[in-house]
Amino acid sequence: MTWPAFAGPSTLAGVASTRQKHLNQALMRIPRRAESTDRDSLAATYVSAGSFSAMLHSTDHQILYGRRGTGKTHALLHLADLLTQTGDLAVYVDLRTIGSTGGMYGDPTVNLAQRGTHLLVDTLEAMHDELLSTAVEGDGREALLPALDALAEAATSVQVVGQVEHETKVGDAFSQHHGVDLATRGARISAGRQETANRESRLRRSGVEQHHVVFGPLNRALRDIVRALDGSRLWLMLDEWSSVPLDLQPLLADLVRRGILPVAGLTVKIAAIERRCQFRTGPSSGGDYMGIEVGADAAHAASLDDFxxxxxxxxxxxxxxxxxxxxxxxxxxxxxxxxxxxxxxxxxxxxxxxxxxxxxxxxxxxxxxxxxxxxxxxxxxxxxxxxxxxxxxxxxxxxxxxxAIMAHEPARQTLRLLVDEVVGRRGSRTFLISHMACPDTIDELYDARVLHVLRRGVVDRRHPGEMYDAFAVDFGCYVSLLLDGGLSGQPADKSGWLTSARGIPPAGFNFAKEAIDPAKLA
Structure with missing residues (x-):
């Protein structure tokens, strides 16, 4: 920066103050979400954690896990920018924004088959719109247009069919009476015949309601699109998977597995929050499952939280x-x-x-x-x-x-007890908990970013069958103590080996004694 000639102390102080104000304003103007930023800025600001970028660039189908705020969207959009530079075609779909009938997907008054059909059709139409924009606006992509007509037709033929199991009973009854009465003084003679007939037919189907997806010509339409790319690869990026209602996710996953994954020259990347996903259900009575089997149909990309x-x-x-x-x-x-x-x-x-x-x-x-x-x-x-x-x-x-956790009383209570025990009584920020005894509330607190995983699957050498997970309490849980003098400094890591590079406990470390038992917290 050039200082004014013959500037006095007050002038220099004013310039420095203005400079600092600009610096602080720049910090306040950093976008919080990647989708609100243009692609050039995304490319200029992206920072890769370790080998994550190289792993994500693999042509394998992958599911990218990460909690809110870890940069899943930024990573996908940055990958799309790199692919465009190398001549491939990237289609990015934000699953929060698809569809025109707001609220239908999560409306319990609408049956699952109807909601599922709308979701699948809307997803395919979003893919079609992105590809159409590329074909119309991009140089050298005009060959996509005929194939896109087939994709639009295929999208309308996709539907979810549900077989509702029920019981039907049909019956009727018939009754007939014939009789003759003869009476004289002091005597009565009666003769008669009664006929009764009942007929009933019952058809019963019992069990769990099952659905399946009818794909129509979808797979063929996508193969035609890939052929029209003339050697370039098609990358489909499905972001915000966890915004789809849980009961519909296996239907969408089944569409991806059967209609999209088998297409040669096409790669699928899915970004999701791990604890808010249900990629498969089943197996059904026919022995098959619905959805994607993580690790088989699609590789489990290492979580961004791990990187x-x-x-x-x-x-x-x-x-x-x-x-x-x-x-x-x-x-x-x-x-x-x-x-x-x-x-x-x-x-x-x-x-x-x-x-x-x-x-x-x-x-x-x-x-x-x-x-x-x-x-x-x-x-x-x-x-x-x-x-x-x-x-x-x-x-x-x-x-x-x-x-985020105020509405979840069990999670809020667990957090209070953990902070009392770990920070208050032990003077630490890290703790161990048995992998088998870890309650759902711990996962909810991790999902809310008030607990953070340090290591998973730590083995007790004296009892190799027992594994532990290591967590750290969020900085915000004890920062008030730092501000008002309740803590003279950062809480010590009493189990310092948890944050070391090797992660090996010292000799004589007693896991059973040091680990927190959630059942005894209260």
Whole structure:
């Protein structure tokens, strides 16, 4: 930056204050969601965690897992940009936005077959619209047009058929009486005959209602599209899978497995939240299952949460988030000031503040961006300090994470007891829990990003059949204690080996004694 000639102290202070204000404004302007950002900005700001980008670029069908805010959408859109540069064709479909009849998919008053049919047709029409835009606007893709007509016709022929099992009873009855009475003085003679007939027919079908998908010419239409690409590969990216109602997900997965996965020259990538997915049901009475078998029909891409596990190597976390904020802030400052920027992190954060931000983020990029934006708002025209980060982390925890679990009383109660035990009594932030004894509330807290997995499947050498999962309590759960002096510093990791690179417990470590028993928390 060029300083004004003969600038005095007050002038220099004013320029520095304006500069700092621009830096903090750049932090506050970082987009929270990838779909709201143009493709050029996505490419400029993307940061890959380890070998994740290379793995995602594989032509294998893959399911990409990750909690909210880990960057699934950004990863898919960045991959689409790379594929376009290499000549392949990427079709991105956001499953939250398909369809025109809002609320139908999750409406319990509409039968499953009707809801499923609408979902499948709407998904195929979204694919068709993306391909049509490419054929009309893209150079050299006109050959797609005839094949797209066949895809549009195939989309309308897809339907979900349900066989409703019922009981039918048909019956009738017939009665006839004949009689003669003769009477004289003092005597009565009676003769008669009674005839009765009953007929009943019953047809009973019992069991569980089953559905299947009728695909029609879908597979053939997709093969024609791939042939029209003349050697280029077609990549289908289905984002926000978990937004589809759980009971409809196996139907959509079955469409993908039977109608799309067998097509040579086509790759499918699905982004989903693991605990909000149901990719298959079955097997049915015929021995087959409906949906996708993860690991067989589609490879299970390693979770983004696993790639963002930085506790084992703290320097990796600082490098990742340093590059992330440098890319975003430099781009925003260039837009604001009209000149390229470099080495901005040292100007934005006071000593130790950036490391505190990395700790507060717990490996989740969107949480890091939101905390940094709130901290920049608190700092105004000053560099961001540790206290700014802590106040922002507390506000973000109360505003986003705690709100997410307020309606789930068992999960909220479990979190309170865990924080009391782990942070309060043990003075730690990490804990072990038996893999077999892990309750659903722990998974719900992990899904809400108030617990974070450090390691899974840790084996007790003395009892190899017993495995444990290692978790860390979220920074927001105890940051208020740091702000008001209840804690003099960060909670120590009493089981420090959990966050070491090797992850080997010390000799004599007693798993049974150190692990938390959820049943005894209360």
């Amino acid at each position: 963002l596990l930085f506790d084992h190597v703290r320097s990796r976390a600082q490098d990742f988030f340093g590059q992330l904020f440098h890319n975003h802030v430099s781009l925003r400052l260039t837009e604001m000031l009209g000149e390229p920027q470099s080495d901005v992190l040292d100007e934005m954060f006071k000593r130790g503040a950036f490391n505190e931000l990395v700790r507060a983020a717990e490996g989740v990029p969107r949480d890091a961006i939101n905390i940094a934006a709130l901290a920049a708002q608190n700092a105004r025209d000053e560099p961001i300090g540790i206290a700014d980060i802590r106040r922002a982390a507390r506000d973000w925890f109360l505003r986003d994470k705690q709100t």
